[in-house]
Amino acid sequence: MNRENTHDNHYMITNVNLFNGQKIEEKQAIIIKNDTISSVISMDEACNLSLQTIDGNGALATSGFIDIQLNGCGGVLLNTDISLSTLATMNKTNLMYGTTQYLPTLITSTEKDLHNTLMMMADFKEAEQKGILGLHLEGPFISIEKKGAHQAQYIRELDLETAQLLAKNSASIKVITIAPEHISQEVLDCLTDADITVSIGHTNATYEEVNTKSGLTMATHLYNAMTPLGSREPGVVGYIFDQKPHAGIIVDGIHASYPSVRIAHQQLKEKLFLVTDAVTPAGTDLTEFDMAGTQAFVTDGKCHYEDGTIAGAAITMIDGVKNLINHVGLSREEALRMASLYPAQALKIDNEYGQLKENYKANITLLDKNNDVTATIQMGKVAYQK
Template sequence: MDIISNHTFKTHSSSTHAIINASVYRDNKRLDNQVIIIEGDTIIDVTCRESIDSLPIHVIDAKNHLVSPGFIDLQLNGCGGVLFNTNISNETLTIMNKTNVQYGTTQFLPTLITSQGQSLVHAIDLMNGIENAEKMGVLGLHLEGPFISVERNGAHQKQFIRELDIEAAHYLAKNQKCIKVLTLAPENVDQKVLNVLKQSSITLSMGHTDATYHQLIEKEGIEMATHLYNAMSPLTNREPGAVGYIFDKKPYAGIIADGIHVDYTSLTIARELLGEKLFLVTDAVTPAGTNLTEFNMAGVQAFVTQGKCHYEDGTIAGAAITMIQSIRNLTEYANVPLHEALNMATLYPAKSIGIDDIYGKIAKGYKANLVFLDEHLQVVQTIQMGESVYQQKS
């Protein structure tokens, strides 16, 4: 940070600092010469330079770079050479966060895919024991399984898939404080069981599901869809399936924009139908942010070939993409305006889990999570919860 000493200052806390010469989007319009004032981990004002008489002592010059809210990834299995399933620990979360901030992601849900029962308990116990999880970017868990469909298991190991019964539902509801999203196959869960979770703060997401449209409309409490198009029953002429249900009922839906999981034309169609309900996820695994070509996918050998993460038989096994690359892909290949691509990585995921009152915007009262982007949409600097945690080497 630059230290400015030749000003007459207003009264500010020692933890107050300002970002000057920032370019930001407001109401989808790009505004230059903006000042973002931060106290602790919170934005206390956003204004133009001319409207303030003096600045806090600590000043960061954004140098006219575009400043975006920090990206929010609600489905992140791993990155930076680690996988949450393989090593459920603080160390893994620390490495994931350190990797994330280099690519603009300041908040994420560590995602545990279908595995042995004790892994789920271990992940919940870990989260319950973490103090200040938000400081390391962790908003809670995404449990992707094990309560999914054998027919649409994707990269999940079938032997660990199991039924979601009333006892398990009560256990998850009891631990709702540390679980943000639960992916399940609704057709395999009794409504009485869903009701237990529906009354909790956990967002129920349909995914890895072989459900028919009519099976889905009979269920209540499903508010989200996990990686739209992938590992779910497709829209066909006589059976709308899970995809048809999503397009009709419009729950929030995550989508992977690596050009491998979903064709960009299909992504464009989804945007036109779902609007602000569609948000980006990476579904990233171990190789994201690295040059790895082989990795351990929760006990199964996996490979990376031309950006595709896969098992030996060709089954897709997560993604190697980062959030900033996803944004670049949207603007380059799917004709998404930049302000909207950024919304899909910030505001819309925040809305989907009900945290858009303090995350996903650059506005007074919001958490100070900010990403500085150059004209090539490369991350120049990242501020996480009010602290500068990454700066591009010059």
């Protein structure tokens, strides 16, 4: 693959099998103009065109992965260093593992850190070209009882004044994770009216407490930091299985067992999408790291504090895809949909992202037969090649 050929950004990727989001079509070519797919054609048709070409060498072309919950990777963490260089490292690491779009995720922090993150995003004009679809604010408006790795001293309730501030910054905020038992419907409406997706997470709520609220269209890391499904109290897990909002799930074999992931997929189908919830060590061989001010460790792939509390994940999206295929038992196509189409649908951007079709953004991951990433195209540009 020769990236020199793409300087005018009108070129063609040839010799690929293409997963368009529904099915795999063999011997295809993808024509890219600027940051958009202008058409997908057969190799027979491609032979008659005189465009600059990149040979895909028989790889599977799939839509670039979309990670809705990414705290850090490549040795950096957004909470530890709120800067454009952190985002650049996260994007560079993502591209090596097939992720072309993500939501930088700020977990529970001080008001100053939240303000600084919003300011940084408001000033970042190239965000979309660098793979950023907006922020995911995971906290601080969560439940102390289900705080997980979040720092208790910064957890607070979301009042209307703060919600109005977040609504004013809705151009920078895509998702906010909240505990529904600690939020009024008026405050919830303020967020949803601003087109911010409100996700249920880090919650100690009962089924009824969630069911009395409207506008909750997503759930954060299913099973983790929420009340479990019980026979007499369905809990938040029961609410999700029953009402079927979109839900993210971490498929590392640590946050949820593989049979539990399979059960969730049977219940939620296209509403279940893959996330990493990755932190500093993802994409590296680090064994210790700073988790937003607390020392954390990696043992046998598990990120944890000294007391054993899970502190994020060390996987990449392609790791999750492989686990879905090899351990959960999903088809290659369904695993790829969970990494691309379903997150796009959850964010309501599946008219431009999550599929390889005409007029969609040119975000393309090339995979070999072992599902290893051989190249990544981000917004029309060759951004990584093995």
